[in-house]
Amino acid sequence: MSSAGRWGDLGERLGVGAAMAVVALICVWVGGWLFTAMTVGICAVITWELVRMLDPEAPAMRLGIVVGLALAAESVLPTGYALLLLAVPVFYGVATINEHRLTYALYATLIQLAGLGLIFLRLDDGxxxxxxxxxxxxxxxxxxxxxxxxxxxxxxxxxxxxxxxxxxxxxxxxxxxxxxxxxxxxxxxxxxxxxxxxxxxxxxxxxxxxxxxxxxxxxxxxxxxxxxxxxxxxxxxxxxxxxxxxxxxxxxxxxxxxxxxx
Incomplete structure (x- = not known):
């Protein structure tokens, strides 16, 4: 591979990466509802992308919204209720999509846990x-x-x-x-x-x-x-x-x- 081919996307990657970093740093610095909103939004979009890859015929946007809403609620509920609510997007998605249900169930759980972990880390630990x-x-x-x-x-x-x-x-x-x-x-x-x-x-x-x-x-x-x-x-x-x-x-x-x- 030539040097130009090896590094051809570097400029674009750096520009977009810098813009993402600025937005993320602002949200991390402010914390509170702004950081929670960013995390919820990211998790919702990731779910949308995941479903589109697993089953193009499935309602990816709806499932992304369900995960986002569930995560937003889980972030303010007591732990026991939050863990129970975590299962809702999983079972709803399994009942909705037709392909790769197990992969979806695993990722829907991990995406919510990751979102909760980040929210708690910022809010509780600084x-x-x-x-x-x-x-x-x-x-x-x-x-x-x-x-x-x-x-x-x-x-x-x-x-x-x-x-x-x-x-x-x-x-x-x-x-x-x-x-x-x-x-x-x-x-x-x-x-x-x-x-x-x-x-x-x-x-x-x-x-x-x-x-x-x-x-x-x-x-x-x-x-x-x-x-x-x-x-x-x-x-x-x-x-x-x-x-x-x-x-x-x-x-x-x-x-x-x-x-x-x-």
């Missing part, structure tokens, strides 16, 4: 930990993209994701470790933040590969064409989906968030 998680996922993605194309080498899983290389994958882990080390040093928290950052990086990569498997089964390159140079929101937030769900699940085990010095 902007610092939200930025840490976001940077772990972003740096993993950026390092994987840049170093995977610079170094190349053996492919990680050609049948599912033909562009993923082991060099990019390992570079993503290293980038996440750096993010964890920097935050641990600045905040004065335990060095365990470094391996935890690597584990979340891996979870993000699993989310990326899982979405690639869905796209390959659907025979599409991108989840949608909403974001020039990036594809759809699912393409951009697949890593955050995996990382945020894992963080939500392991939080009781690791005693997160860690006490901040000072």
């Amino acid at each position: 902007i610092t930990w939200m930025l840490w998680l976001a940077l772990v996922v972003i740096v993993t993605d950026v390092f994987g993209y840049v170093f995977g194309r610079l170094i190349g080498g053996p492919k990680m899983w050609t049948r599912v994701s033909p562009n993923k290389t082991w060099s990019g994958t390992i570079a993503g882990w290293i980038g996440a470790a750096v993010v964890g080390g920097v935050f641990a040093a600045i905040l004065g928290v335990t060095s365990e933040l470094v391996p935890i950052s690597i584990v979340l990086s891996m979870a993000g990569q699993v989310g990326d590969v899982a979405e690639s498997a869905v796209k390959r089964r659907a025979g599409v390159k991108d989840s949608s064409a909403l974001l020039p140079g990036h594809g759809g929101l699912f393409d951009r937030f697949d890593g955050m989906l995996g990382a945020s769900v894992l963080l939500l699940l392991i939080t009781p085990l690791i005693g997160f968030p860690f006490p901040v010095a000072g």
Whole structure:
């Protein structure tokens, strides 16, 4: 592949990525209802994209709205009621679509859990930990993209994701470790933040590969064409989906968030 072909989409990716980053940073900084609204909207759009890939004949817009409304309600309900409500979009979707029902059920559950995890992280633990998680996922993605194309080498899983290389994958882990080390040093928290950052990086990569498997089964390159140079929101937030769900699940085990010095 020529240099121009290898980096031909970089300018467009950077421009759209910068615009997305500005909007996301504003929402993260303000927090509250604005961050919740952004998260609910993203989860609704991701569901719409997912359903369009799984079953083009299904009412994707309606299912996206159902997931968004359910997530908005779950974010303010007591935990028990929220967990019960989480099942509503799952069963409604299974009864509505005709193809790949199990895949939909799994993703509809994970999308809601990821949304709840992000909302609770920002509202309960503050902007610092939200930025840490976001940077772990972003740096993993950026390092994987840049170093995977610079170094190349053996492919990680050609049948599912033909562009993923082991060099990019390992570079993503290293980038996440750096993010964890920097935050641990600045905040004065335990060095365990470094391996935890690597584990979340891996979870993000699993989310990326899982979405690639869905796209390959659907025979599409991108989840949608909403974001020039990036594809759809699912393409951009697949890593955050995996990382945020894992963080939500392991939080009781690791005693997160860690006490901040000072």
